Amino acid sequence: MTTLVRTTELPATLLEAGFSEAASRALGEWRDDPDWVRALRAHGWEAWEDIPMPGKTTEGWRRSDLRFLALDRVRPATALPERAAGFDALPRALTEQVDMSFAAGGVLVQRDGGTAYGEIVDDLREQGVIFTDLHTALREHRDLLEAHFMQLVPARWQPGPPSNAGKFEALNAAFFNGGSFVYVPPNTTVTLPVRSIFWASDPAAGFFPRSVVIVDRGARLVYLDEYRSVEAPEGAPAVFGSGVVELYIKDGARLDYVTTQEWSPSTGGFLTQRVTLGRDAYVNWVVVALGGLCSRLTADVLLQGKGTKADLLGLAFGERTQVFDIHTLQDHLSPYTDSDQLFKTALRDRARLAYEGLIYIRPGSYGSNGYQANKNLLLDDTAKADSIPMLQIHDNDVRCTHSSATGPVDEHHVHYLMTRGLPRPQAERMVIQGHFEPVIGRIAVEELKDTIRDAVDRRIGDR
Amino acid sequence: MAAAETLERPVGTDGRVPTLQIEGLHVAIDGHEIIHGIDLAVNKGEVHAILGPNGSGKSTLAYALMGNPRYEITEGTVTFNGEDVLEMEPDERARAGLFLCFQYPTSIPGVQMGNFLRLAVKARFGDKAVKTFRRELQEKLRLLKMDQSYMQRYLNEGFSGGEKKKAEILQMAMLKPEIAIMDETDSGLDVDAFKVVADGVNAMRGADRGFVVITHYNRMLEYIKPDFVHVLIGGKIVKEDGPELAVQVDQHGYGPIIEEVRARGEEVELPEEGGATYAREEPAARHHDPFRSHGRTAI
Ligand SMILES: Nc1ncnc2c1ncn2[C@@H]1O[C@H](COP(=O)(O)OP(=O)(O)OP(=O)(O)O)[C@@H](O)[C@H]1O
Numbered sequence: 188m189t190t191l192v193r194t195t196e197l198p199a200t201l202l203e204a205g206f207s208e209a210a211s212r213a214l215g216e217w218r219d220d221p222d223w224v225r226a227l228r229a230h231g232w233e234a235w236e237d238i239p240m241p242g243k244t245t246e247g248w249r250r251s252d253l254r255f256l257a258l259d260r261v262r263p264a265t266a267l268p269e270r271a272a273g274f275d276a277l278p279r280a281l282t283e284q285v286d287m288s289f290a291a292g293g294v295l296v297q298r299d300g301g302t303a304y305g306e307i308v309d310d311l312r313e314q315g316v317i318f319t320d321l322h323t324a325l326r327e328h329r330d331l332l333e334a335h336f337m338q339l340v341p342a343r344w345q346p347g348p349p350s351n352a353g354k355f356e357a358l359n360a361a362f363f364n365g366g367s368f369v370y371v372p373p374n375t376t377v378t379l380p381v382r383s384i385f386w387a388s389d390p391a392a393g394f395f396p397r398s399v400v401i402v403d404r405g406a407r408l409v410y411l412d413e414y415r416s417v418e419a420p421e422g423a424p425a426v427f428g429s430g431v432v433e434l435y436i437k438d439g440a441r442l443d444y445v446t447t448q449e450w451s452p453s454t455g456g457f458l459t460q461r462v463t464l465g466r467d468a469y470v471n472w473v474v475v476a477l478g479g480l481c482s483r484l485t486a487d488v489l490l491q492g493k494g495t496k497a498d499l500l501g502l503a504f505g506e507r508t509q510v511f512d513i514h515t516l517q518d519h520l521s522p523y524t525d526s527d528q529l530f531k532t533a534l535r536d537r538a539r540l541a542y543e544g545l546i547y548i549r550p551g552s553y554g555s556n557g558y559q560a561n562k563n564l565l566l567d568d569t570a571k572a573d574s575i576p577m578l579q580i581h582d583n584d585v586r587c588t589h590s591s592a593t594g595p596v597d598e599h600h601v602h603y604l605m606t607r608g609l610p611r612p613q614a615e616r617m618v619i620q621g622h623f624e625p626v627i628g629r630i631a632v633e634e635l636k637d638t639i640r641d642a643v644d645r646r647i648g649d650r
Numbered sequence: 651m652a653a654a655e656t657l658e659r660p661v662g663t664d665g666r667v668p669t670l671q672i673e674g675l676h677v678a679i680d681g682h683e684i685i686h687g688i689d690l691a692v693n694k695g696e697v698h699a700i701l702g703p704n705g706s707g708k709s710t711l712a713y714a715l716m717g718n719p720r721y722e723i724t725e726g727t728v729t730f731n732g733e734d735v736l737e738m739e740p741d742e743r744a745r746a747g748l749f750l751c752f753q754y755p756t757s758i759p760g761v762q763m764g765n766f767l768r769l770a771v772k773a774r775f776g777d778k779a780v781k782t783f784r785r786e787l788q789e790k791l792r793l794l795k796m797d798q799s800y801m802q803r804y805l806n807e808g809f810s811g812g813e814k815k816k817a818e819i820l821q822m823a824m825l826k827p828e829i830a831i832m833d834e835t836d837s838g839l840d841v842d843a844f845k846v847v848a849d850g851v852n853a854m855r856g857a858d859r860g861f862v863v864i865t866h867y868n869r870m871l872e873y874i875k876p877d878f879v880h881v882l883i884g885g886k887i888v889k890e891d892g893p894e895l896a897v898q899v900d901q902h903g904y905g906p907i908i909e910e911v912r913a914r915g916e917e918v919e920l921p922e923e924g925g926a927t928y929a930r931e932e933p934a935a936r937h938h939d940p941f942r943s944h945g946r947t948a949i
């Protein structure tokens with residue numbers, strides 16, 4: 188247990204809007220960065236300054252819409268929250284949105300980068316499972332973190348193939364504030380889901396969580412990551428932030444992972460998540476993107492070890508003027524690696540999707556299979572989807588396919604259901620739900636499936 | 651309400667208003683007329699067989715009756731229990747008690763069979779029916795020798811030909827229509843599947859249900875004895891009679907009937923060889939303690 192008493196008082200530099208080197212340093216001091224971390228934070232700032240702001244001509248950013256950015260009007264941080272006595276003592280604005288109906292192995296709720304509530308079952312703690320906030324972990328678990336923190340998503344990540352991320356990951360490296368750390372020791376099985384919930388509650392402050400998850404050799408973990416934010420006031424710029432998650436799945440380990448992005452409709456943000464897989468490791472990852480005004484989501488899987496397997500599934504439902512900018516990477520770095528990706532979206536009103544997915548087969552990754560499919564339902568003529576599935580293959584002994592399909596609800600399907608007595612709105616609803624079912628069905632937590640189904644259902648609205 | 655209007659129309663053999671009454675029906679697809687004036691009256695308790703060569707318009711008639719928007723009714727009337735069917739949406743027709751077993755059932759990814767059936771039964775019979783749903787479903791599954799696991803599968807997805815047809819019969823059995831149109835439910839079935847399907851249909855026969863059985867084969871009609879047989883060629887019913895007509899077609903084919911029609915001085919439009927069977931391309935309460943009884947530690 189940490190005995191450090193920290194002030195929740197925010198240093199003056201962080202009360203001012205805008206990002207600066209001084210602010211980055213002040214943040215590090217305020218959050219008690221150990222020495223070895225200070226250098227990383229400093230690198231983050233340098234990279235942020237060096238990497239040009241992506242624009243309409245930047246590879247991987249052509250269809251992105253960054254007009255929501257108002258960096259000089261965002262404060263880098265805000266005061267840390269009081270600890271709540273229990274989950275129910277947290278503000279209603281948050282608890283109302285979170286599904287707590289199912290059993291968990293641990294829950295960590297962070298508000299504006301600080302822990303507002305967190306518990307782990309003793310059983311897991313006794314088995315050596317570590318679940319804590321990032322800052323505590325950086326101080327207390329250097330042994331585990333030095334080799335993992337900012338390694339998969341480094342402070343300086345020069346954009347270029349196969350990934351064009353870098354800029355906003357650097358901003359996160361300079362201003363990371365909050366995040367969680369999960370460690371599962373070798374051959375330990377954690378099937379009760381471990382949950383992190385990140386809530387940005389001050390619309391004037393940026394949110395920059397950075398998390399590290401390590402599933403050690405032969406271990407298993409079910410991990411849920413949830414992102415939420417408050418609405419921006421009328422006339423104010425969009426709530427802004429950039430989150431990073433680094434996930435390490437060691438040899439023979441398995442991770443079942445669900446990311447839920449349910450930012451408020453007036454939030455513009457970035458979320459970059461990378462998973463690396465050791466030999467014979469497996470990840471089943473479901474990304475659920477429902478919130479945000481403009482959101483860029485980067486989901487990368489590095490099939491590093493021989494014989495690894497990754498299932499990457501995703502769904503997004505856009506309404507009003509929401510923009511989803513989704514980038515996925517299946518990077519095959521070893522022989523006999525299998526990746527299977529399925530991303531499904533539905534868009535209504537004037538919502539827009541820009542999807543880019545790359546299967547990258549490195550030389551020597553013989554015997555590998557890479558599959559990728561993106562399917563988009565346009566529920567209104569005004570909705571738009573740009574889908575760019577890409578293959579780069581540098582080994583000939585592999586099997587790869589990719590496909591993308593965008594179109595309205597299939598009238599044949601609707602008609603068939605109607606001939607069984609379902610009125611048109613109900614028939615359409617059923618077809619739309621059915622569109623997402625192959626993704627929702629893969630969520631590792633049974634109860635969460637219904638929560639996601641309901642969330643999708645609400646968005647379908649009255650057809 | 652519509653009774654006064656229907657009284658002026660020809661009535662069924664025993665003086666009842668036919669449950670399904672088709673008069674002077676013309677149907678076109680993409681502006682091209684396929685059905686050139688059909689009259690047909692079907693009562694509950696009756697089994698009508700429609701025979702005809704490939705491409706003669708049998709499925710077109712069935713689709714038009716079910717309200718498929720691609721099939722345009724250019725002339726004629728159709729009533730169901732005296733009500734104007736042509737004014738109804740397909741779902742209204744279904745809830746009124748009209749059912750079509752599709753020749754080529756659509757598969758719908760992501761829609762679970764069980765979930766769908768429950769909603770369909772609810773749509774037709776109301777909330778009450780949901781109570782007895784489970785039990786009835788079990789019963790019908792047993793009758794059709796279908797495994798419970800079908801209920802978790804996506805509608806017709808990856809089903810074999812026989813499984814699709816069984817799934818259609820299952821839907822019919824659960825929705826208990828007044829008039830069921832069965833479009834070649836017997837084709838593409840092996841002997842065992844055929845028998846299960848035929849038994850399933852026979853089990854549903856009764857005074858409260860009428861059938862229109864569209865088929866190529868006498869095999870089906872030997873199981874399900876028709877009361878009336880209609881021969882449809884070139885978009886017209888060219889001959890109608892009792893069950894013996896089916897035997898006659900089975901033995902001699904359509905040749906003699908076509909000659910007979912030509913001898914009457916009528917024209918018969920014959921579909922081109924091979925271009926007949928039209929298979930549509932298939933497009934592709936909150937609990938706030940998540941730890942329950944576990945001990946926990948603050949982190
Ligand atoms: N959806 C459609 N689009 C285009 N043409 C169609 C369509 N449906 C039917 N047709 C045409 O209408 C004619 C009648 O077809 P229909 O399917 O009704 O015949 P059928 O008697 O059911 O044949 P089969 O015994 O092969 O099932 C054929 O010429 C067919 O090509």
Ligand SMILES: [Mg+2]
Pocket residue numbers: 708709710753833834928
């Ligand atoms: Mg047909």
